[in-house]
Amino acid sequence: MEEKIAALYTKLKQEAEAGGYHLNPDIDFVEDLLSGITKNQARYGYMACPCRLASGQKGADMDIICPCFYRDEDLQQFNMCYCALYVSNKIVSGEEETHSIPDRRPPAGAPNPPTDVTTRSNSLPFPVYRCQVCGYLCARNHPPEACPICKVSADRFERFL
C-alpha cells in the first residue's frame, strides 16, 4: 500500500473504531477507495465520496464528503455505506457480505436544513447543533471543531434547535 494511502487508512480506522464504526475488512477494496478519495481531495480540495460525482463546489457537496450524511442510514439498512468503505458488525463478522446498494442521495443533492430553528430556539439557554453525519447533538454557542463521535469538522454541523 502506498505510504500516503496507508497513513490515511490507519487514521480512518482508528477514528472509526473509536466511534463504534468499522472499515470494510476487504483491504484491497478499501485501498482502491482510499486512492479514489485521495484523488478527490487533490482534485476538489475535499474528500468527496469516490462513488459519487462531485460538483467541485464544496457547499453543494457537503453531504457527500466522506463520511457522508447517508452513511449511518445505509449502515442501518444495508450493513454498509454506499461505497462500502464503512460496514456494520455483521459484515466484519462474515454474517453478511458487501454488495452494491442504491444511492440514498436525492438526485438534486441534500435537502435544505430546517428553516424554523430560530422560532424554536427562543426558550433554550443555548442553541443545539447536530452533526449531520452521525446525529450527535450538543447544546453550546458553536459546534465543536471536530465531532467527538465521528470526527467530522465543524462545518458538517447544522443548527438543530
Add this chain to the structure above:
Amino acid sequence: MLNMEHVPGKDVGKITLFALSTCGWCAKTKKFLDKLGVEYSYIYADLLPEADSEELKQELSRWNPQESFPTIVIKDKPVLGYDRDRILETIG
C-alpha cells in the same frame, strides 16, 4: 457526442458503462465485463472536460434518473450498480 473508450470483445449487443475512475463498484463492474470478454464502451464521468459533463448527465439520466454509478446500459436496458446476476440476465 461523448467520447467513449471502446473495449473489443464478443458482440452480445450494445453495452455502455457509465463509471467513475475513483469508484470501487465501478472497477468491479469493469473487471466483470472484461472477464466476460464482451465488447463494450465506457466513460469515466469524473475525468470528462467541464464542457462534456452536462451532456453526460443528460445521457445518463435518460437511463437512470438518479444518475448514480455504475450504470450499465445493455441493449437499451439499464442495470444499476454492480449486480452480476442482472448483468448476465440482461445480456441473455
